[in-house]
Amino acid sequence: MLRPCDIMTVSMARLIRDGETVFHGVSSHMPMIAVLLAKATHAPNAVHLNIPGGVDPQKPRLQSFTSAGDDLWSPAVAEFPLQEVFDLSMRGGLDVAFLSGVQFDNRGGVNASVIGDYRMPKVRLPGGAGSAVLIPTAKRAIIWRTKHDVRTFTDKLDFTTARGNVSDIVTPLCVFTMYGGELILKSVHPTSSIEEVAQNTGFPIRYITLATTPPPTEEELKKLDEIDPQDYRSLEFR
Amino acid sequence: MTKLTTLSQAMQTIPDGSLLGLGGNALNRAPMAAVMELARLRKRGLRLVKTAGGMEVDLLCLAGCVAAVDAGFISYETEYSLCQHYRKAVQAGSVKANEHACYTVISALRAASYGIPFMPVRGLKISDLVAANDYFAPVTDPFTGETLNAVKALRPDVSIIHAQLADEQGNALIEGPKYEDVLLSRASQTTIVTAERIVGEDYFARSDVKANIPHFLVSAVVHAPRGAAPGACHGAYGVNDEAIRSFLSLTDEPALAAWLNRRP
Numbered sequence: 001m002l003r004p005c006d007i008m009t010v011s012m013a014r015l016i017r018d019g020e021t022v023f024h025g026v027s028s029h030m031p032m033i034a035v036l037l038a039k040a041t042h043a044p045n046a047v048h049l050n051i052p053g054g055v056d057p058q059k060p061r062l063q064s065f066t067s068a069g070d071d072l073w074s075p076a077v078a079e080f081p082l083q084e085v086f087d088l089s090m091r092g093g094l095d096v097a098f099l100s101g102v103q104f105d106n107r108g109g110v111n112a113s114v115i116g117d118y119r120m121p122k123v124r125l126p127g128g129a130g131s132a133v134l135i136p137t138a139k140r141a142i143i144w145r146t147k148h149d150v151r152t153f154t155d156k157l158d159f160t161t162a163r164g165n166v167s168d169i170v171t172p173l174c175v176f177t178m179y180g181g182e183l184i185l186k187s188v189h190p191t192s193s194i195e196e197v198a199q200n201t202g203f204p205i206r207y208i209t210l211a212t213t214p215p216p217t218e219e220e221l222k223k224l225d226e227i228d229p230q231d232y233r234s235l236e237f238r
Numbered sequence: 239m240t241k242l243t244t245l246s247q248a249m250q251t252i253p254d255g256s257l258l259g260l261g262g263n264a265l266n267r268a269p270m271a272a273v274m275e276l277a278r279l280r281k282r283g284l285r286l287v288k289t290a291g292g293m294e295v296d297l298l299c300l301a302g303c304v305a306a307v308d309a310g311f312i313s314y315e316t317e318y319s320l321c322q323h324y325r326k327a328v329q330a331g332s333v334k335a336n337e338h339a340c341y342t343v344i345s346a347l348r349a350a351s352y353g354i355p356f357m358p359v360r361g362l363k364i365s366d367l368v369a370a371n372d373y374f375a376p377v378t379d380p381f382t383g384e385t386l387n388a389v390k391a392l393r394p395d396v397s398i399i400h401a402q403l404a405d406e407q408g409n410a411l412i413e414g415p416k417y418e419d420v421l422l423s424r425a426s427q428t429t430i431v432t433a434e435r436i437v438g439e440d441y442f443a444r445s446d447v448k449a450n451i452p453h454f455l456v457s458a459v460v461h462a463p464r465g466a467a468p469g470a471c472h473g474a475y476g477v478n479d480e481a482i483r484s485f486l487s488l489t490d491e492p493a494l495a496a497w498l499n500r501r502p
Contacts, residue, residue: 025340026264026290027315051263051290052415063476065317068290069266070414070472082289083418086341090360113337118370124328124335126313126320129290132339133361161337163364235316 002215004172005030005234006224007189008144010216011170012098013037015142016046020095023049023085023138025129028067029232030144031098036060036227041220048072049094053081062232086130089137097138099131100145103157106183106203108166110135110143111157118159128161136164143169146236150202172237173197175213182206187213240406241459248430248458249275252396255283255305259347259397259426261419264292264315265469265477267412269400271462272432277301278498287347287394288312289340289418293469293482296321300494304333308373308392310340318482337367342389344418346373349391350425356388397426399451400465402473404433408456409442409449414472416450423451432462434474 012034016022020043024031035048039056048056051068054076063071073079088094102125103111112131116122135141141164145152148171169176169183174197177186185207188194198205216224224233249272252258262268273294276284283305286295290311298304300323312324312335327333338346345357358377368374368387377388399419404410410431412419423429429451436459442449465471468481481501488494 026311027313029316051417052266054415063470065265065470065477065479066315068263068315068415069470073415073472081416081418082340083344083421086344090341113367118366120331121329121335124325127309127311127335127337128339128367129311130340132365132367133341133359134339135361136363137361159370160364160366232316 002191003234004189004191005237006216006221007191007213008170008172009034009037009224009233010220011175011213012142012144013041015168016043016096018043019045021047021049021088021093022096023094024067024098025051026066026068028098029235032062032067033224033228033233037220037223040223040227049080049085051082053079055080062228062230064230064232064235086133089134092137094134094138095140097130097134097141099129099134099141099143101128101131101143101161102152104143104145104153104169105155105157107163107181108178108183109157109160109163110166111159112161113159115158131162135162135166138165140167141165142167145169145171148173149200153200154202173200179208184208185210187211189213190215241408241456242406242436243458243460245271245275245432245460245462248460249279251458252276252281254281256395257285257287257392259287259394259422260291260294261397261399261417261422262466262469263290263415263417266415266417267400267466267471268292268294268469269398269432269465270294270467270469271465272398272400272430273297274498274501276303277494287343287392289343292321293485296323297485297494299323299327299333300488300491302491306334306336308336308338308343310338310343318486336371336373343392344421346389346392347418347421347425349389350393351421354391356390358386358388360386362387392425394422394426397422397429398432399423399429400432400462400471401451402434402471403437404431404459405437405439405441406459407439408453408459410451410456411447411449412451420450423455428457429455430458430460431456432460432465434463434465434471436461
């Protein structure tokens with residue numbers, strides 16, 4: 001059975017190129033597993049950077065409550081803590097940052113701060129974490145969001161936490177990509193349809209060529225089970 | 239000189255309204271025993287500083303101890319969802335959320351540790367955070383004329399850091415991920431250390447692994463075994479799922495007081 005969490009994780013992994021420096025933060029089980037998958041398949045020389053500062057952790061035993069814990073530090077080959085990951089991005093050395101948010105517009109804007117007014121919000125969100133500095137400075141900011149509806153993908157953000165180098169957005173329905181400053185549809189997951197994507201997106205869907213997201217291969221699924229035997233990649237869907 | 243004291247005495251030295259730095263990251267090595275004592279002591283008006291906080295911020299908000307939170311991210315991670323008490327307090331207007339990017343907290347602490355009033359940062363190029371907050375302002379490079387954003391220094395009155403080892407003089411060793419704690423100790427006026435284990439006076443002198451927080455930055459040392467619980471502490475214990483879930487089920491301050499009384 002094809003699960004959106006597997007399709008999303010595999011889609012994120014495939015966006016990582018061999019040799020790239022890649023960072024993910026807190027509350028990021030799915031991208032954390034995607035980085036580990038990319039390194040176990042097509043991108044063995046990608047550099048895994050994270051909050052505890054464990055560079056390239058070898059076969060980490062992942063924990064359910066954190067993607068910023070000592071499981072990524074103890075089996076690492078070098079120490080490079082969060083503050084230095086940010087410094088790396090500021091000087092142009094970070095290739096990929098995985099980030100999320102709650103609202104996205106079709107020009108690559110991200111809101112992770114508030115719904116309503118900033119000072120008297122209707123909903124106070126957790127905040128953008130590194131977004132406001134990483135989205136403009138990382139070469140590519142890849143966004144994932146497990147909710148895909150018209151409130152999430154909207155033509156008007158309540159607040160712009162960051163705008164900059166968003167390159168792709170991976171959702172349970174599809175993958176968007178930035179093209180000429182505009183978010184266009186890159187591929188629709190085999191578990192969804194163009195109609196479902198259009199109905200759940202608050203701005204007009206545009207595309208150049210419409211593809212179906214290639215489903216996870218046998219090898220990718222096998223590696224996923226080795227990397228993530230407890231199935232933490234589905235945490236956000238539970 | 240011994241700085242060893244009790245948790246209660248150490249927390250009583252923190253005045254209401256203090257700018258308070260907290261060590262650790264999310265549920266990893268946060269100074270939970272100290273935070274619970276601050277809640278028992280009914281501290282008021284605390285202004286918290288942290289890159290990514292979770293349960294400790296949520297608990298202090300439920301206890302009514304907090305006036306403001308300067309942080310990049312306040313939430314439990316995936317499994318335990320959002321910090322509902324923080325969120326409600328901000329939405330009700332009783333707590334001011336000063337949203338940073340995590341890096342601007344780091345930059346603000348670096349400015350304090352360098353003894354300068356602000357730090358220029360790249361990034362923040364197109365963000366409503368700059369106009370919405372008075373701790374960000376444009377700054378011009380005097381050499382090239384390039385415009386960057388500056389973040390105002392954050393110099394905590396006191397920071398609380400939970401370490402695995404400390405001696406009575408205040409030399410403390412953080413094992414495993416250090417997060418921003420070493421910087422926090424340099425940026426703050428003073429630091430209170432809670433430690434899993436107190437070692438003898440000559441421990442660090444005889445070891446090749448030196449303390450990463452030196453005694454002269456530390457005002458008090460507290461022996462606090464399981465001092466990061468119900469969060470995790472590297473090399474000592476993981477999270478206590480049952481205790482976290484029992485906290486998450488609390489809805490008001492009296493329920494929190496009863497919950498705190500049941501804990502050591």
